[in-house]
Amino acid sequence: MRATNGKAVLTGLVAAIIVALVFPLVCSGTMAESSTTFTPATKFGIPQLNGSISFAVNGSCSSATLENDTWIFRDLRLMNSVTLGNLEVSAENSTMAIYSYRGNSITAGGTLRCMVQGQGTQTVNLGLNTTRPTHASEWYITIPGPGGHTVFLAEHEGWTLLPDNTVVVTGITGNMSITHYSFAVPNNNNLPFYQAHSVIIAVVAVLAITVAIVLVIRAKVRV
C-alpha cells in the first residue's frame, strides 16, 4: 500500500512537471497591446536634422510620431516592461541609441541611458509627471570618465535645461545618462486619507487580523 502510494505521488509529480514545462510552449503568442513595435534595427529618422533615434533593445509603444523634428513615443515599453512613460527625443547631426529609459509616472523622477554617435545636439524630454519647471540641480547628466569613474557634468558643461524640462545636450558623444531626481512632494495631497496612507492602514489591519486569529486559536486550544 505504501509502495503504491509512493508511486502515485511520484507519477503525479512527474506529470505536474511535464505540464508546467510544456504549458508555456503550447500557448500561442499574444498580440502586443501597443500598436508600434521596434527592434534594435529600427531607425527613427529625423531627415531635417540629419539625425536618428533607435533603441538598443526590443520594445513597443502605443504611438511613435515625428512632430517638429522630435520623436514622441507614448506608453513606451522596453523588453516586455510595464509602461515606462512618454519619451520625446530628437537628434541633430548625430544618432542616439537608447538602451534604458524610465519616465516614471508615479513620481517625477526619470532616467535615460543612451549612446550618442556624432558631434551634434540631442534633446530629451523624459515625460516627467510634473508641470512645474525643474531646477538644474535636480538633474544629473553623466558620462564615463577615466579609470571607470563617472563624470557628473554641471549645467552648461555640454547641456542646458529648458523651462519645459527638456534637456538639450551638445557636443557629447559616447555613453551618456540623463537622470532627474525629484525633490518635490509627490502629489498625494489630493488623495483621500485612506488612499494616501493605504500601506500603513493595510499593515495595521494585517497585524490586527493576525493577532485576532492567534487569540481565537488560543481560545480553542484551551477549550
Next chain:
Amino acid sequence: MSWINDPATTIVLGYVLIVAVGIILILKLSKDKTRKISTLRLFIQGAAVVGVFMGLIIGPFNKPGTLFYPLGISPRDRLVGAGFLGNQFPDGISLPILACYYPNGRTVTCAIWQLQAYIFPFWNYPRGYNVNYSTSGLEKIGIVMGLTVTAAIILGRSFCGWICPFGLYQDALTRVRKSARLRHLSFSQKTNTALGQSRYIIIAVFMILSVIFASYTIFGAEIIPGIKLGGPEGTEAGIVSNINEPFCLVCPMRPLCIIIEVAIGQMNWHYISQIVYGPGWTTGFYLTSINLAILAAITILALAYRRFWCRICPLGGLTALFSSFTPFKQIALTKLQKDEYKCTKCGVCKRVCPTQATAMYEKKGGDVTESRCMLCARCVEICPYEGALKMTFAGKTVVKSRNWLQENKADSQQND
C-alpha cells in the same frame, strides 16, 4: 495574456514550481531520519536566497551587456515598489532577514536598514536615493515595525533558521569545517548568554546613532556637525554622505552581497566603497575596510563557533523581542514544545543546538522556545524519543521527534 511570454514571469513561476517539487521530493524520498529536516532546511535556505535576490537576476539594476539583461524587467516592478506600494513604501517588504536592499531590487528588504534609513536620512519625505517617498519617516517606520512584528508573531525566529541568507552562509561554513573534520568550539553558558543580550545593546546603539544623525531633520538641532541635509545626492557634505545607516557599515552581510554581485558582474566595483565620488571617496574606502574586516572576523568565528553571528545579530534580537518575550510569547504561532514525561534528559538536544540554546533541556515542559532558539528543529530531528520535542504552528504539530533509533533498528532487521 502577455505575461505568458514574459521571461521574468516564467522564471518566477518556474522557481515556485521547482521549490514545491523539491520540498515534496525531500519529504518523500529522504531516508535518513536524523537528516531529513536538516536537508529540507538547507533546500529552503537555498531557495530563499534565490527568491530574496531574484531581483539581482531579473531586477531593475540590469544594464545592457550584463548576463541577465535580456530577461527584462522584474515582477517586482509590477507588484512591489512603484507599482504596488507606490511611493508610500517603495523599498520592499520588510522581513527580519539580512537582505540588503540594493542587490535584491527591493522585493524584500532588511528591516534594520529600513529602520535606520527612515530615521536618517529619509525622515522627511520625499528624499531618497532615486526614489520618492510620499510618507514621513514616522509612518514608514510604523510600516516596518508592523511588518516585522507580524512576521515575528507568525514565524518567530524561524526566519533566522530557515530563510536568512547569512544563516545559509554560516551553515556553509559549518559544513566546510565538518569536511575538514574539525570540531566546533563552544562558549560557556555565561558568555553565550552575554552574547545574546548584546544583540539588544547593538540595536539600541545604532538606532540612537541614527536619531543623533537625524537630530537636525527631526528636532532642528545639529547635535553633531555635518548632518544637515544639503543638495542633491553627491553634493552633500559631511556625515549624510558617509555614515547614514550606521549599522550597515559594520554588518557583515553588506560586503558579502557586494562582493558576490561584483564577482558576477552585476554591480560596479566602486560600490564597495560607501561613497563613489567627491571628497568622501577616501572615507568611503576606510569605512569599507571596517566592513570587510568584520566580514572576515565573522567568517572565522562562524567557522569555529556554529552560527556565531546569529548569537549577536540585532535583527534576530528584534525578532526575538516580538516572539520570545511576554506578551508576544503568548501569541507567537511558531513554538518549540516539550513533553516532560517523554524526556529522559539525555542532553543530545542541547549538544546539537547551533546557538547553544538550553531551554529545551532545562525547562520542564510546554513551550520551551527561547530568544536564542532559531527554530531550526535540529533538536527535534535528533531527539530519539517519540514526541519528546516538537515544533508547532498555531497549536498543530509540524514536526516531532521520532524514535529513530528503534526505527533504524527495525529497518535494518527488515533488510536482513
